[in-house]
Amino acid sequence: MTVPSFQFLALVVAGALVYNISSALHWRQAVLLAINILFLATLSRSPAPFLPFAGFLVLGFVSVRVLQAVRSSKLFVAAICYVLLSFFWLKKYAFLPEESFLQFPYVTIGLSYVFFRVMHLMIDAHQNSVESSVRAIDYANYTLNFTSLVSGPIQRFQDYHRMQNSVLPALDEVIVGRAVERIAPGFFKVFVVSMLLLHWHTILLSGFGSELTWGARTVTGALIVAIYPIYLYFNFSGYTDTVIGAARLFRLELPENFDRPFSSENFITFWSHWHITLSNWLKTYVYNPLLMALMRRFESPRLEPYFAVLAFFVTFFLVGAWHGQTSEFLFFGVLQGAGVAINKLYQIEMARSLGRKRYRALCQNAYYRALSRGFTPAWFAATLLWFWSDWSQIAALWRALGAAGAVAAAILTTICATVGLWAWVAIRDRVDHLTIFSSRYVRTAAVSAEMAVLVMLNVVLESPAPEIVYKGF
Amino acid sequence: VLEELIAVSIQLGPVKRHSRMSERRFFGGDCAMLVLIAALTVAVIVGLAEGGARVLFSEREDSCISVKGFVPNCTSVQKVAEGPLVTNHYNECGYRTAEPCGPKPGGAIRVAVVGTSISRGYAVAYEDSFAARASADLSRLCGRPVEFQNVSIAWGATDGPAWEQFDDRVEEAYRLQPNLVMFVLAPWDIWKYRGAQGEAPAAPAPRRFERWPFYSTLHQVAEYARRVREQSRAVLVLRHLVYLDRDTFVRRYLMNGDESDYLRTPLSDPWRRRLQFVDGLLDKLARESEQAKVPNVVVYVPFAPQVILAASNPVEPGIEPLAFDRAIGRISASRGSQYIDVLRPMSRRPRPADMYYSVNGHPNAQGHEVIAQAVVSGLLSNAAFSSCESANAVGTVGFH
Numbered sequence: 001m002t003v004p005s006f007q008f009l010a011l012v013v014a015g016a017l018v019y020n021i022s023s024a025l026h027w028r029q030a031v032l033l034a035i036n037i038l039f040l041a042t043l044s045r046s047p048a049p050f051l052p053f054a055g056f057l058v059l060g061f062v063s064v065r066v067l068q069a070v071r072s073s074k075l076f077v078a079a080i081c082y083v084l085l086s087f088f089w090l091k092k093y094a095f096l097p098e099e100s101f102l103q104f105p106y107v108t109i110g111l112s113y114v115f116f117r118v119m120h121l122m123i124d125a126h127q128n129s130v131e132s133s134v135r136a137i138d139y140a141n142y143t144l145n146f147t148s149l150v151s152g153p154i155q156r157f158q159d160y161h162r163m164q165n166s167v168l169p170a171l172d173e174v175i176v177g178r179a180v181e182r183i184a185p186g187f188f189k190v191f192v193v194s195m196l197l198l199h200w201h202t203i204l205l206s207g208f209g210s211e212l213t214w215g216a217r218t219v220t221g222a223l224i225v226a227i228y229p230i231y232l233y234f235n236f237s238g239y240t241d242t243v244i245g246a247a248r249l250f251r252l253e254l255p256e257n258f259d260r261p262f263s264s265e266n267f268i269t270f271w272s273h274w275h276i277t278l279s280n281w282l283k284t285y286v287y288n289p290l291l292m293a294l295m296r297r298f299e300s301p302r303l304e305p306y307f308a309v310l311a312f313f314v315t316f317f318l319v320g321a322w323h324g325q326t327s328e329f330l331f332f333g334v335l336q337g338a339g340v341a342i343n344k345l346y347q348i349e350m351a352r353s354l355g356r357k358r359y360r361a362l363c364q365n366a367y368y369r370a371l372s373r374g375f376t377p378a379w380f381a382a383t384l385l386w387f388w389s390d391w392s393q394i395a396a397l398w399r400a401l402g403a404a405g406a407v408a409a410a411i412l413t414t415i416c417a418t419v420g421l422w423a424w425v426a427i428r429d430r431v432d433h434l435t436i437f438s439s440r441y442v443r444t445a446a447v448s449a450e451m452a453v454l455v456m457l458n459v460v461l462e463s464p465a466p467e468i469v470y471k472g473f
Numbered sequence: 474v475l476e477e478l479i480a481v482s483i484q485l486g487p488v489k490r491h492s493r494m495s496e497r498r499f500f501g502g503d504c505a506m507l508v509l510i511a512a513l514t515v516a517v518i519v520g521l522a523e524g525g526a527r528v529l530f531s532e533r534e535d536s537c538i539s540v541k542g543f544v545p546n547c548t549s550v551q552k553v554a555e556g557p558l559v560t561n562h563y564n565e566c567g568y569r570t571a572e573p574c575g576p577k578p579g580g581a582i583r584v585a586v587v588g589t590s591i592s593r594g595y596a597v598a599y600e601d602s603f604a605a606r607a608s609a610d611l612s613r614l615c616g617r618p619v620e621f622q623n624v625s626i627a628w629g630a631t632d633g634p635a636w637e638q639f640d641d642r643v644e645e646a647y648r649l650q651p652n653l654v655m656f657v658l659a660p661w662d663i664w665k666y667r668g669a670q671g672e673a674p675a676a677p678a679p680r681r682f683e684r685w686p687f688y689s690t691l692h693q694v695a696e697y698a699r700r701v702r703e704q705s706r707a708v709l710v711l712r713h714l715v716y717l718d719r720d721t722f723v724r725r726y727l728m729n730g731d732e733s734d735y736l737r738t739p740l741s742d743p744w745r746r747r748l749q750f751v752d753g754l755l756d757k758l759a760r761e762s763e764q765a766k767v768p769n770v771v772v773y774v775p776f777a778p779q780v781i782l783a784a785s786n787p788v789e790p791g792i793e794p795l796a797f798d799r800a801i802g803r804i805s806a807s808r809g810s811q812y813i814d815v816l817r818p819m820s821r822r823p824r825p826a827d828m829y830y831s832v833n834g835h836p837n838a839q840g841h842e843v844i845a846q847a848v849v850s851g852l853l854s855n856a857a858f859s860s861c862e863s864a865n866a867v868g869t870v871g872f873h
Contacts, residue, residue, distance in 0.1 A: 101721070173504070199718040205720065437531070444507045448514035456522065459702050460711040 001042035003150050003468065004187055004242040010041065011146075012183075016249035021202040022323060029164070030142050032250065039146035040107075049106040052090055056111065061139050066274025067125040068133060078125045083122065087115045093325050110149040112322070112473050116281055117143050120156050123285055130157060139165070141265055151239055151470035153257045154277040160252070166441045168251045175248060182245030188450035190456055195466045197231035210400055221401045222409040226416065228388055229381045233261065233468055236275070239468045263425055265363075265372040267343040269381060270317065271336075274380075279319060287315040305348045313341035320383075323473050328386045335383040373425070374418025381413060395454035517637035522707035530554040530710050535561055540635075541628045543567040553708055556596040556837065566825045569593040571605070572620040577650050581618040582857065583647035586866055587758075588657030589634045591774050591844075595621040601838035611852065615861035625851075632743070634662050636750075643758060645648060647765045653857040655848075656758055656767040656810075658751065658801065660727040660776055661834065664732055709832050716831040726778040727792070729741035736779060738793040740800075748800055755808040768857055771805040772813045773798060774844060775837065783820035794820075813851035819843050851866055 001007050015035040019028060044050060061077040090111060092101050121139075124130050134157070142160045169175070204224050212220060237258040247254045257276050264270035271279045294307040320333025351359045362368055385394055401409060436442055533553050537547035541561045552558045562630035566574035569619070577583045586592045586604055594602025604621035611619035624646045626634045646654050682688065702708055727733050734741045740748070755771065755809040760768045775783075775798065798816045799809030805812035819825055836844060852858050 126848070199715065200723060202720060203718050207824075390582060440505065441510050444510045445514040448511040449518050452515040452518040456519070456707065457711060457715075460708050461721070462728070 001039060003383070004175040004183075004190055004239060007042075008242075009183070009187075011035070012246040012249060016171070019250055023168050023170075025165065028168075028250075029141060030135050030282065032145075033137060035145045036141060036144040036149075040144065040150070043107050043109055045387060047107070048104070052102060052106045053108070053114075055109065056083075056086055056090060056316065057114065057118075057140070060114075060122070060143070061134075061136065063124045064118070064121050064139065065136050067122055068130065071126070071128075078120075080119070083115075083118060087111070091325065109471065110151070112350075113145050113149065113152045113154060116152075116154045116278070117157070120154070120281065120285065124157065132161075145247075145252070147243045147250070147252070148254055151468055151473070152275075152277055153240060153243075154281050155255055155256050159255070163252055171249070171251075175251070177440075179245045179248040182241045182248065184244060184245075184447040184450050186238045186241030186243075188454050189234040189241065190466060190468070191238075191261075191454050192450075194231050194235035195457070195461075197227055198466060201227045208397075208400060214231060214405065216446060217400055218405045218408045218412065221397065221405060222416070224397070225381050225409065226378075226413050227378060228384050232384070235466070235469050239470070240298060245378075262377050262421060263373065263428075264376050265369050266347075267339045267376055268312070268347075270376050270380060271319070271340060275319075275367040278322075279316075282319055283314050286318060287311050288430060290314060306345075308346070309341045310342045312344050313337040323387065326390075327448060328390055329470060332383060332386040339379055339383065370418055370422040373421045374414050374416075376422070378410065378414040378417050381417075382410065478529070508698060513799050519707070522710075523568075523705060526706035526710040530706055530713070532706070537561060537563050537628070538805060540627060540639075543569070543625065553596040553830060553833050553835075554706060555713055555833050557598070558596045559596065562599070566622070566624075568623045568625065569599065569602075570620065570622050571599065572618075572622070574622055574649060578675050580620060581620060582615060582653075583649060583651040583807070584608075584619065584621045584653045584655055584852075585649045585651035585654045585656060586623050587626070587642050587646050588623070588655075588772075589659065589662050591659050592655075592657035593625045594841065595835050596833065597836075597838045597841055601841055603841040603844040603848060607848045607852070608847065610691075610849050611858070611861065613856065614853070616851075619670055619708075621655075622646075622651070624649075634665060636666060636754075640757060641759050646769065647761050651767060653852070653855065654757070654758065654762065654767055655697060655772060656769060657772045657774060659774045660735055660779070660797070661732075663747045663751060664735070666747050668746065668750065712832045716826075719826050722826065723778045723781050726776075733778070735797040736782065736794055737791050738796050740796075744797075746803065751801065752804050752808070755804055755810060759808040759810065768811065768855060769850065770811040770813055770855060772815060772844075772848060774803045775816045775819065776869065777826050777831065779826040780816065780819045780828070784825050809839055809858065811851065811855055813848055815844050815847045818847045 001011070014030070015038075019031045019035070040050065040366075060083060063083060067076060067079060068162060079421075089100065090102075090106075090108060091097055092098075092162065121134065125134070138157075138161060141164070142157050143157075145155075145160070148155065195346065201224065204220055208217070208220050208224060240257040244254045244256070255277050257278075259273040259276065261274035262272055264273050268452070275405070277370065291307055291311040295304055298307070313339065316339070317333040317337030320336035321330050324330045347359075350362070354362065385397070389397075431437060531552060533550060533552040534687060535549050535551040537544045537549040542623050545563060545565050546568045547567075550558060551561055561569055564570050564572070564573075564574050568574055588654065592604065594604060600606050604623055608619050608621045624640050624642050626636070626638050643654075711735045716725070727736065731741070731743055735744050735747075758771075779794050779797075782788050782792060783798075788794060795816065798814065802812040802814065819828060822828065822843060829836055853861060
């Protein structure tokens with residue numbers, strides 16, 4: 001089953017109706033488990049492809065229970081290594097021998113996100129941050145939650161457990177309205193905006209070649225690079241909106257994954273607003289421990305800021321490299337790590353040379369902010385080349401553009417992003433203060449308009465929903 | 474310092490949603506009001522889209538068309554949504570041809586074209602149609618008038634060519650005392666052959682869900698929705714825009730089932746029967762040709778998806794864009810007709826889809842230009858044009 005799709009919506013509605021029959025905890029847990037299993041069953045017709053997935057889940061559960069019962073650092077390290085290795089093996093990472101891989105097709109959809117949940121649970125269990133003993137049904141419903149299984153967001157177990165065990169208010173029109181207000185824009189983003197942007201991207205790519213004039217090549221090249229992040233944003237945030245809305249019908253509040261990322265004024269902030277739950281996970285379990293370990297190992301106040309640069313590089317290299325097993329994704333990771341590390345280094349050096357007060361004043365300067373806001377998505381768009389294409393496509397793009405064309409395209413992208421985002425932020429700041437947009441009637445009209453356009457486009461295409469890019473990770 | 478660095482790592486803390494959600498419960502008339510607003514919004518959006526599409530992509534029917542053919546000496550203005558406004562003038566025989574259809578002028582070469590919409594230049598200006606272009610170019614090359622008389626088969630009740638008129642039209646074409654008879658075929662014309670489905674199977678017993686109450690009502694509603702969709706101009710405009718992405722266009726076309734199955738190999742049974750039907754048509758043409766001692770040529774004009782697929786490499790397994798074209802060529806050869814291949818020259822063009830109206834499916838002026846070039850090149854090798862300049866001269870008049 002594709003998420004989002006009208007079939008998924010039907011499952012959510014039918015599931016929510018049954019789920020809300022009783023507010024008893026056992027009822028809700030049992031129904032949620034049944035829906036999770038039903039959703040999983042739509043991914044394969046026979047049970048065999050689920051066995052490796054199930055094995056991974058059992059391994060995670062046993063590890064969590066053992067780590068809760070036995071406080072041993074050695075055992076913790078061994079369990080972490082074992083789960084990590086199992087994940088790499090099931091995902092067929094290239095550094096493992098190919099002959100060791102399972103030779104039959106099996107389900108891996110959502111495995112990366114299950115992995116993050118299991119790892120978080122294991123680390124928190126070892127650190128005694130999980131209050132009670134993790135029960136099998138809680139573990140299964142948490143790791144396999146059908147609303148967030150495919151591509152997150154990555155929820156903390158403690159948050160899930162608290163919500164599941166709290167006394168829930170009755171499902172009323174306000175809760176349903178809140179759910180619909182997330183689901184409808186989510187569908188609209190995926191089915192309409194991201195699909196049209198992908199079409200545009202494909203058209204530009206197919207028409208891009210040496211037969212175009214230098215100017216046309218530069219503009220087309222800039223558009224090809226610039227459209228993809230916008231498409232990715234609408235595709236992934238549309239998915240996130242849908243699942244957050246769907247979870248609300250089960251009275252589960254999933255964490256947000258996006259918070260106006262293109263308004264960010266530097267690359268570090270950008271990653272706090274883009275795929276938030278993944279970057280937070282890595283900050284919590286990689287950045288902070290690594291930084292603390294470095295500071296403990298090398299006690300030098302002069303070097304401490306540079307440890308942060310190193311920790312940032314490692315963390316965001318992992319953010320990028322996590323996306324796939326190819327060299328392109330590794331390089332994508334290097335570019336993410338380099339972007340954030342250079343950003344941090346720049347902040348340190350600017351604060352040192354200008355002084356903290358003057359640097360802070362510079363950061364408040366409207367022109368400086370606008371330029372920073374333009375440069376951030378332009379850099380991200382350029383790095384995404386290694387995310388959506390391969391080396392041969394990048395080489396072909398480079399050959400067609402040439403060095404001068406590539407520089408011109410980069411400058412063009414930055415200028416357009418600067419001007420466009422400056423205008424967008426100015427408009428948004430004004431619109432945010434208009435009370436008319438908080439009116440229930442206006443919001444109903446907006447949702448209806450989105451659904452009308454969505455249905456019209458769906459009628460035209462008569463084809464399945466576009467794939468969620470992050471489904472493959 | 475550590476605190477500061479960790480603070481940087483978690484930058485803004487928990488995400489603040491910029492939500493304008495009101496937690497206020499509904500009051501009395503809220504539900505009805507919200508439903509009304511939703512319905513009104515949908516009506517306004519659909520109305521604006523449809524109205525705007527009808528203004529920007531307007532259509533005008535050809536008023537000279539009748540079930541039996543085209544009204545003689547009639548002039549009409551026609552427009553398809555994706556095309557320009559064109560004037561159609563039909564001569565005294567009801568053919569869309571500039572020249573009169575009476576006795577052939579002395580020294581002139583006359584080509585009688587039997588075909589359907591493409592052969593009479595549907596949705597393009599007359600001077601842009603392949604027949605008019607080929608007529609002008611051949612007249613120049615041959616140094617004497619070459620006229621194309623468009624003997625069109627009218628559209629029947631099935632919204633396709635009325636094939637039962639074929640015999641009459643062929644006989645009519647030979648009565649014009651032509652030097653050559655040209656038969657122009659397109660996949661859609663062949664698809665519309667009614668006998669392709671073979672013997673109608675016995676009606677199957679209604680399935681269980683078909684006996685459910687309200688099934689027939691639901692079925693009627695679905696059928697009505699389908700008709701509305703087909704007639705909606707907003708849907709047409711959306712399709713036009715979406716089909717700018719050629720991959721989607723081809724993928725969508727291949728989802729048409731039987732209609733697009735001629736691109737798949739092995740050919741399905743209905744398409745084998747359609748080829749047999751084409752064989753029958755060409756047999757009739759061959760017999761008339763033999764009797765009148767007039768040669769004939771067959772021109773197969775492909776649709777855009779076939780041209781796009783023929784131009785792309787590789788194509789997905791099971792798809793063979795050239796197979797059907799070759800099959801028509803083989804049948805033509807077996808009936809002694811010259812076959813003019815249009816698919817290959819069209820597929821060699823840089824952006825093949827630009828030669829068609831994407832939703833309407835007919836070739837546009839650019840497409841007719843390429844068809845005309847292929848036709849002229851082909852005709853120069855035909856005995857009827859033996860007195861004209863050699864094919865080498867084609868380059869000097871700017872065809873390629």
